Amino acid sequence: MTHSPGSKISRILRSSPAVGAMVLMLWLFAVPLFGISAHTLPALTDVLSNGASIWKDLIDSIIYTLTETFMGFVAGSLIGILSGILFWRSKKAEQMLLPIFVALQTVPIIAFGAIVVIWFGNGMASKVVIALYLTFFPVAVNTARGLERTDPDLIKLLRSFGASEMRIFRTVSLPTALSSIMTGLKVGIQLSLVGALVGEWFGDTRGLGTLLLQSLYFEDNERVWLLILVLGVIGQALFVLLSKIEKRYIWWK
Numbered sequence: 001m002t003h004s005p006g007s008k009i010s011r012i013l014r015s016s017p018a019v020g021a022m023v024l025m026l027w028l029f030a031v032p033l034f035g036i037s038a039h040t041l042p043a044l045t046d047v048l049s050n051g052a053s054i055w056k057d058l059i060d061s062i063i064y065t066l067t068e069t070f071m072g073f074v075a076g077s078l079i080g081i082l083s084g085i086l087f088w089r090s091k092k093a094e095q096m097l098l099p100i101f102v103a104l105q106t107v108p109i110i111a112f113g114a115i116v117v118i119w120f121g122n123g124m125a126s127k128v129v130i131a132l133y134l135t136f137f138p139v140a141v142n143t144a145r146g147l148e149r150t151d152p153d154l155i156k157l158l159r160s161f162g163a164s165e166m167r168i169f170r171t172v173s174l175p176t177a178l179s180s181i182m183t184g185l186k187v188g189i190q191l192s193l194v195g196a197l198v199g200e201w202f203g204d205t206r207g208l209g210t211l212l213l214q215s216l217y218f219e220d221n222e223r224v225w226l227l228i229l230v231l232g233v234i235g236q237a238l239f240v241l242l243s244k245i246e247k248r249y250i251w252w253k
Helices: 005-034 044-053 055-089 091-105 109-120 124-147 152-160 165-201 208-217 221-249
Strands: none
Touching: 005 044, 005 221, 044 055, 044 221, 055 091, 055 124, 055 165, 055 208, 055 221, 091 124, 109 124, 109 165, 124 165, 152 165, 165 208, 165 221, 208 221
16 A cells, blocks of 8 residues: 555654654763763753753743744745745746746845845844745745646636636635645745744844854853754744644645
């Protein structure tokens, strides 16, 4: 019996919390057992203690970074979905705009981020713009490709019964594309988090990216690993959230 890529991803997703727990247990026991130096990998207990000592700042930073992430993700997703629909409806628009979007994506995020901060300042707005920039492209491409999978014979059949273009879009084309759109959204949410973090590196007083940069500057190894752990949990949680939404509302895929 063969399994689709989607079912394989679902099995991996279901097992990821168990894998994460195993990694933490391995981390907990391997450091003292093998005598790993704190410079290479600090003990998990020391990392968690470090987090407890700054828990108020840590929670504030998580909320701040997630706010930037979600605002950039929502805006980027809307622009991406609308762009994907435009590409699907107009090949001329796709030929004109898609190469520009591709060229923009080849610009290193560090260089683009510097320009955005110059334009929008060091506040939250610049971080949201960077998150938006990284989000919209995968969403746009997956939206266009998903809509292109609509069965042309089914569209012809509905037209023969007098269905309007909007009705065909709502009842056939969009449901067909939703699975592909969700794939773009799951990629986009991770990139949005990266965009928010990178934006904070250009100058801010709050956020996980700022904490990480400060930890690197002061060579606080335990805090660096704490933030890696926190960001890993956040990234996994965001992916799981979208996957559950997909499973709940796009059941027909």
